[in-house]
Amino acid sequence: GAVVSQHPSWVICKSGTSVKIECRSLDFQATTMFWYRQFPKQSLMLMATSNEGSKATYEQGVEKDKFLINHASLTLSTLTVTSAHPEDSSFYICSANDRVRAEAFFGQGTRLTVV
């Protein structure tokens, strides 16, 4: 099946620093990828839609200047959490649209801890 690789799987950073998370579709091209956030014992909440070659679309309440999304190629989208704070600690998960199979596949997630 299709594989979406997310890296790193976990990261610890100091408050005020920035962290970049990568999401790659390994065996298909993804013009659209999605970024979700999941707090402990809660569901996944869509943060933004990442479109290759254009600006991301952010959901209401998500700060676009804090969560920078870049989708420079058909197989890679990155999410950068800028000036991270402890309240940004969460599980971040990406998914990628496979138009051939008409299905979205999820990465394994990145656990971010800001100390």
Add this chain to the structure above:
Amino acid sequence: QKEVEQDPGPLSVPEGAIVSLNCTYSNSAFQYFMWYRQYSRKGPELLMYTYSSGNKEDGRFTAQVDKSSKYISLFIRDSQPSDSATYLCARNAGGTSYGKLTFGQGTILTVHP
């Protein structure tokens, strides 16, 4: 009112039991519904999706949609300890935005030997 509502449980059943997981949704325009399984600290994986009312079966899993009552269900027959996970119902935005999902809260299921 949340778009998709799901009882978070937790739900604990003995091995071999039939499990019933349920969600309700608010917008009758929703057409595509999915069930995902998520193991701890992993990304969700798609179990089943349905488009219209009725039942869809895949092995031990059956997905059911009742559009008249805005109710979706997932049944697991002969449950196994390996089925222990969080189960998430979701609907998508339709069209080519099948990855743009709204999830329910998730139900934590434990199947004990």
